[in-house]
Amino acid sequence: TKLFSVSGHVNRPGNYEVPLGTPFATLLEMAGGVRRGRKLKACIPGGSSAPVVPAAAMMDCTMDYDSISKAGSMLGSGAVIVMDETTCMVKALERLSFFYYEESCGQCTPCREGTSWLYKVVHRIEHGHGRPDDLDLLSSVTSNIMGRTICALGDAASMPVQSFIKHFRDEFAYHIEHRKCLVPVELQRAGSGFFKASV
Numbered sequence: 562t563k564l565f566s567v568s569g570h571v572n573r574p575g576n577y578e579v580p581l582g583t584p585f586a587t588l589l590e591m592a593g594g595v596r597r598g599r600k601l602k603a604c605i606p607g608g609s610s611a612p613v614v615p616a617a618a619m620m621d622c623t624m625d626y627d628s629i630s631k632a633g634s635m636l637g638s639g640a641v642i643v644m645d646e647t648t649c650m651v652k653a654l655e656r657l658s659f660f661y662y663e664e665s666c667g668q669c670t671p672c673r674e675g676t677s678w679l680y681k682v683v684h685r686i687e688h689g690h691g692r693p694d695d696l697d698l699l700s701s702v703t704s705n706i707m708g709r710t711i712c713a714l715g716d717a718a719s720m721p722v723q724s725f726i727k728h729f730r731d732e733f734a735y736h737i738e739h740r741k742c743l744v745p746v747e748l749q750r751a752g753s754g755f756f757k758a759s760v
Contacts, residue, residue, distance in 0.1 A: 563636075565624065567592040569643035570599065581625040588624055589643070599645040603728070607637025609657055610717030612724030613650075633724065649742045649749055650729040654721060655680070655687045661718035672715035675706035679722055691737035696726055 563581055565588060568574045572593025579588060585604070595601050601616040606624075612634040614622070622628045629636045644653065662680040667673040679702055682695050692698075703719035710716070726733060735743040742749065 563624070563639055565639045565641050567641045567643065569641075570596045570645035570647070571643050572596050579624065582628075583624045585619055585622045585624055588641070592643070595643065595645050599647065601643065602646050602648050603644045603650070605634070605640075605642040605644075605721075606632075607635045608640040609642070609660065610713075610720055611635045611637045612720050613728060614724075615728045647744065647749055649687075649744045650725055650732050651683065651687045651736050651742065652749075654725045655683045657721045658683045658718065661714065665714060665718070669710040669712075669715065671706045671709040672718070675702050675715065676718045678702045679718060683722070686733060686736050689736075689740035691733075691740070693737060695737060696730065696733055699726060 562578050564576055564578050566576050567588065571589070572595075574592065577588060577591050579591070585606075589595070589601070601620070603613050603615050604619040605611050605613050606619070606622070606629050614629075614632050614634050618632045622632050624636070626636050644650075658676070658680040662676040665672050665676045679699065682699055682702075685691055686695055699722055703722050706715040706719045708716070732743045
């Protein structure tokens with residue numbers, strides 16, 4: 562068995578001990594399903610450093626190392642962060658990037674400088690000042706951080722950025738082009754307040 566700490570947009574957040582190989586759909590049901598009957602948008606299955614998985618792929622997963630790996634993520638700590646359709650993926654990534662920027666001890670130059678760049682670029686996209694080349698810049702920065710630091714924090718900061726852009730690139734591009742979020746503000750307000758606690 563493995564303990565999973567399920568948080569985010571679920572009706573019953575908490576710790577659930579289930580056998581490895583349990584379908585994600587079953588774990589989600591144990592946590593009361595997606596809050597207010599909304600649609601699942603994405604899930605981070607193994608803690609904030611694990612790559613995000615879109616809803617359709619996550620619903621096909623079982624909660625074990627092989628299945629989550631095939632979906633492009635990691636089981637990691639078992640901290641499952643559930644995001645519904647009210648989630649702005651740019652805002653979610655901004656929160657994650659700020660966390661790793663603040664946590665960097667500054668010893669390694671790629672991490673010290675790179676986490677600052679990641680946060681500042683995602684922050685400007687979220688606040689309507691994104692540039693057309695920002696997504697390529699983020700990809701470049703992550704590739705220059707990964708594998709070049711003493712500890713794993715640099716990789717941990719890079720993997721969310723890479724996966725969010727990979728799976729939700731259109732949402733980031735919309736932010737840059739229109740200087741506002743693809744998800745209506747009213748919908749975001751209806752689902753706000755979970756992500757800070759989840760990280």
